[in-house]
Amino acid sequence: MRVEGVSKRFGSLQALQDVSLTIEDGERRAIIGPNGAGKTTLFNLFMGDMLPSAGRLHLFGRDITNVPSHKRVHLGMARTYQILNLIHNVSVLDNVRLAIQATMPYRFGVFLSQDSYRGLFAEARGLLDAWGLWDKRNDRVEDLSYGEQRHVELIMALASKPKLLLLDEPTSGLSEAEGAEFVKRIRELGRETTLVVIEHDMDVVFGLADMITVLHQGQVIAEGSEQEIKGDIKVREVFLGEH
Amino acid sequence: MPQADQLALVLLNGVTFGMLLFLLAAGLVLMLGAMNIVNLAHGSFYMLGGFVGVAVAAKTGNFALAVLAGMGAVGFLGLVVERFFLRYLRDQMAQVLLTLGFVYIISDLARTVWGSDPLSLAPPSFLAGQIGIGDSFEYPVYRLALIGFSLLVWVGLWLFLERTRLGAIVRAGADDKEMVAGLGINIKVVFTAVFTLAALLAGLAGVVGTRVFTASLTLDWQVLGLALVVMVVGGVRSLHGVLLGSLLIGLVDRIGTFFVPELAMFLIFGAMALVLVLRPYGIIREHA
Amino acid sequence: MHRELLSGARVRCAAYVVGGVVVFVVVPQFISSYYVFVFTEILIYGIFALSVNMLLGYAGLISLGQAAFWGAGGYTVALITVQAGVDSFWLCICAAVVVATVLGGILGALALRTKGVYFILLTLALAQMVWALLSPWRSITGGTEGLYGIARPDLGLPLSLSSSLSFYFFVLVFFAVSAFVLYRVTRSPFGRVLVGIRENEQRMRALGYSTWRYLYVCFIVAAAFGGLAGALKVYQDGFVNPAYASLSTSALVLLMAMIGGTRVFGGPVVGAGVVWIIRSVVSSYTVYWNLLLGVLMVAVVMFAPAGIAGYLTGIGKRYGILEGRRRLQTLR
Numbered sequence: 001m002r003v004e005g006v007s008k009r010f011g012s013l014q015a016l017q018d019v020s021l022t023i024e025d026g027e028r029r030a031i032i033g034p035n036g037a038g039k040t041t042l043f044n045l046f047m048g049d050m051l052p053s054a055g056r057l058h059l060f061g062r063d064i065t066n067v068p069s070h071k072r073v074h075l076g077m078a079r080t081y082q083i084l085n086l087i088h089n090v091s092v093l094d095n096v097r098l099a100i101q102a103t104m105p106y107r108f109g110v111f112l113s114q115d116s117y118r119g120l121f122a123e124a125r126g127l128l129d130a131w132g133l134w135d136k137r138n139d140r141v142e143d144l145s146y147g148e149q150r151h152v153e154l155i156m157a158l159a160s161k162p163k164l165l166l167l168d169e170p171t172s173g174l175s176e177a178e179g180a181e182f183v184k185r186i187r188e189l190g191r192e193t194t195l196v197v198i199e200h201d202m203d204v205v206f207g208l209a210d211m212i213t214v215l216h217q218g219q220v221i222a223e224g225s226e227q228e229i230k231g232d233i234k235v236r237e238v239f240l241g242e243h
Numbered sequence: 244m245p246q247a248d249q250l251a252l253v254l255l256n257g258v259t260f261g262m263l264l265f266l267l268a269a270g271l272v273l274m275l276g277a278m279n280i281v282n283l284a285h286g287s288f289y290m291l292g293g294f295v296g297v298a299v300a301a302k303t304g305n306f307a308l309a310v311l312a313g314m315g316a317v318g319f320l321g322l323v324v325e326r327f328f329l330r331y332l333r334d335q336m337a338q339v340l341l342t343l344g345f346v347y348i349i350s351d352l353a354r355t356v357w358g359s360d361p362l363s364l365a366p367p368s369f370l371a372g373q374i375g376i377g378d379s380f381e382y383p384v385y386r387l388a389l390i391g392f393s394l395l396v397w398v399g400l401w402l403f404l405e406r407t408r409l410g411a412i413v414r415a416g417a418d419d420k421e422m423v424a425g426l427g428i429n430i431k432v433v434f435t436a437v438f439t440l441a442a443l444l445a446g447l448a449g450v451v452g453t454r455v456f457t458a459s460l461t462l463d464w465q466v467l468g469l470a471l472v473v474m475v476v477g478g479v480r481s482l483h484g485v486l487l488g489s490l491l492i493g494l495v496d497r498i499g500t501f502f503v504p505e506l507a508m509f510l511i512f513g514a515m516a517l518v519l520v521l522r523p524y525g526i527i528r529e530h531a
Numbered sequence: 532m533h534r535e536l537l538s539g540a541r542v543r544c545a546a547y548v549v550g551g552v553v554v555f556v557v558v559p560q561f562i563s564s565y566y567v568f569v570f571t572e573i574l575i576y577g578i579f580a581l582s583v584n585m586l587l588g589y590a591g592l593i594s595l596g597q598a599a600f601w602g603a604g605g606y607t608v609a610l611i612t613v614q615a616g617v618d619s620f621w622l623c624i625c626a627a628v629v630v631a632t633v634l635g636g637i638l639g640a641l642a643l644r645t646k647g648v649y650f651i652l653l654t655l656a657l658a659q660m661v662w663a664l665l666s667p668w669r670s671i672t673g674g675t676e677g678l679y680g681i682a683r684p685d686l687g688l689p690l691s692l693s694s695s696l697s698f699y700f701f702v703l704v705f706f707a708v709s710a711f712v713l714y715r716v717t718r719s720p721f722g723r724v725l726v727g728i729r730e731n732e733q734r735m736r737a738l739g740y741s742t743w744r745y746l747y748v749c750f751i752v753a754a755a756f757g758g759l760a761g762a763l764k765v766y767q768d769g770f771v772n773p774a775y776a777s778l779s780t781s782a783l784v785l786l787m788a789m790i791g792g793t794r795v796f797g798g799p800v801v802g803a804g805v806v807w808i809i810r811s812v813v814s815s816y817t818v819y820w821n822l823l824l825g826v827l828m829v830a831v832v833m834f835a836p837a838g839i840a841g842y843l844t845g846i847g848k849r850y851g852i853l854e855g856r857r858r859l860q861t862l863r
Contacts, residue, residue: 074739085737113718468659508662512663
């Protein structure tokens with residue numbers, strides 16, 4: 001993923017200004033910064049949930065600036081949301097099935113019942129089993145505990161077997177233990193999935209990331225390895241009192 | 244020249260009709276702007292106002308009383324609908340469907356209580372008759388009075404929205420409920436007030452409009468359709484837009500009916516569709 | 532594993548089928564022809580309401596313009612039969628569906644440029660345009676009086692369809708096929724995606740679905756079945772007029788779907804039944820049947836948003852205890 005000179009305005013608010021970064025295949029990148037730094041906005045631009053006011057985005061060598069978000073998923077991108085963005089009034093199982101189905105050729109099928117797609121069912125079962133949610137599969141997703149919903153949020157992103165996975169504060173709202181567990185599972189994802197994580201929790205960041213990008217007020221103020229970031233004065237200033 | 248006279252008549256009729264539509268559509272826009280509700284029963288409010296007004300006039304022979312009765316009845320109904328029903332619905336779609344239910348209720352209420360005869364309300368004596376304009380042209384005083392009165396209402400609404408604190412709250416209410424609530428203002432009461440005001444306007448329009456708009460049992464749907472067109476064409480968030488839109492639609496309707504009667508309705512709804520497809524915010528955009 | 536999931540549904544399905552057969556096949560043979568007429572109306576409106584519910588209940592779109600397709604289907608049949616003098620049933624029906632589908636394609640492409648309230652308004656405007664076109668062209672469409680003299684189709688069968696019972700069974704076949712097709716669509720991957728779009732369109736796009744396309748196809752499907760229903764209605768009544776495409780017709784069918792229940796597949800049919808029973812039965816006791824409809828609608832919206840059928844099948848309550856194994860029927 002390569003982002004060039006990307007900016008985003010909302011009326012008079014400049015959320016992002018001339019941001020450029022390059023994320024390599026198989027990399028684990030963390031994006032950190034104080035609240036309002038523009039991190040989620042950046043993700044929105046990556047994913048196509050919003051269009052940039054200026055700049056270009058490239059994915060796997062291809063210019064995706066004008067590619068709509070639903071097509072980006074088919075190019076191998078997926079994301080989770082900081083504020084849970086699940087499909088309500090629908091069961092856990094169906095949430096996951098919808099997520100898997102999205103990149104399947106039969107997603108336009110009108111004749112056969114969705115239940116009859118055994119492969120879909122088996123794959124959903126596999127994912128839910130791996131995260132211990134199979135027993136809750138028929139519950140409405142909004143009736144699950146917060147931690148479980150976070151799991152589902154992640155499962156839905158994993159369902160399309162993305163090559164680039166964007167995680168927006170995946171441990172937000174989780175207890176320390178839950179968070180640590182979650183991070184462990186994320187780390188178990190192989191290097192064929194490139195990871196970009198927005199996080200506030202520095203332990204998570206340092207335990208997970210190869211490279212860290214620091215955003216402040218819509219601009220990249222530092223970028224580098226854990227050591228470099230820890231030693232960076234600008235970063236220290238910005239985070240004074242934060243950690 | 245007969246041609247010019249006829250044209251003048253048509254134009255004035257258009258303006259009259261437009262002002263009547265304005266009274267209706269203003270309420271619709273208020274409700275949509277402040278509360279994000281499309282009140283499908285607004286045409287029914289109009290119809291009910293007309294029926295009540297005529298019934299009271301028949302009993303008492305008093306025009307002013309008829310107007311007040313019409314306004315009051317519909318205003319009260321609006322109050323009840325908002326306070327006891329709409330207020331409890333969060334979902335905008337549910338609110339729209341609820342108002343749809345009330346269309347049926349009001350339709351029967353109006354019809355069965357007041358019968359299904361065509362309506363006509365005699366204006367008060369000081370508004371009866373025609374007034375001369377220019378050399379050979381005469382136009383009903385009543386209609387001119389209607390135009391004037393509606394303009395007053397427009398000014399009044401404008402002053403209310405722009406110059407009073409309550410008006411500012413109404414304008415802000417749709418955009419930021421939480422902020423307004425945070426200022427310690429009871430937004431629910433504001434909403435009820437707005438809805439009731441819109442209903443009062445609709446009832447008023449219904450009573451005074453009986454001499455302008457031929458009444459029928461399908462009046463509620465007819466009127467609703469036109470009011471919605473005005474709202475869309477004029478702008479769902481702008482009072483001045485509503486005025487312009489009303490005049491435009493009133494004129495198009497009357498001129499259309501005069502020159503190409505078959506296509507008048509098509510043109511009107513075509514205009515609405517066009518605006519929605521191209522610019523859903525209407526002719527005048529209001530800046531946030 | 533699969534068996535565990537499906538057996539309860541199979542039993543329920545069988546129960547519905549048996550119940551359906553009793554109500555729709557057995558009962559009509561024993562009642563007066565007036566009530567057979569009512570049953571036929573219920574079936575025809577049932578198809579219409581099911582089509583509207585594809586948009587309302589499954590895709591989450593309120594369209595105030597579905598009567599445009601009902602009218603398109605009806606007028607197509609009338610035009611072919613009366614104006615062109617061609618007496619072929621199958622041609623008429625197919626043409627009606629095709630015309631409605633094409634119209635759906637055009638109106639859908641325009642209407643779906645908007646969302647929410649604007650969608651409601653635009654569908655209203657577009658349908659009113661269609662309606663407004665039907666009155667003026669007296670020579671073609673018969674103006675405000677419409678066209679009449681459409682006889683029941685002559686299929687060369689030994690039974691004449693002019694008897695209400697035989698026409699009823701004729702319509703029943705169409706109803707069964709339509710209901711079956713629409714049911715399969717709702718349970719298909721396509722149908723599930725519609726529900727997802729209804730609940731959270733943005734997330735569905737972020738999962739990779741081209742949501743506009745799904746909504747567009749749904750709109751067209753609804754239009755097609757609306758046209759079919761309209762065509763059947765013309766054969767039932769023998770005439771057509773602009774009221775077919777009127778706003779009040781669009782509203783009535785929404786009412787049916789809502790009262791019957793938008794979240795249960797068969798709900799709209801229940802709604803059509805309820806509305807018709809009120810219309811025909813209640814109206815012999817009192818004139819206030821509109822009032823009753825309105826009250827019912829208000830009651831449903833306020834207290835039982837899942838509709839009558841929803842309430843009966845337990846979906847109205849948050850957790851329907853349908854059978855021991857499943858805590859909640861998932862996507863219907």
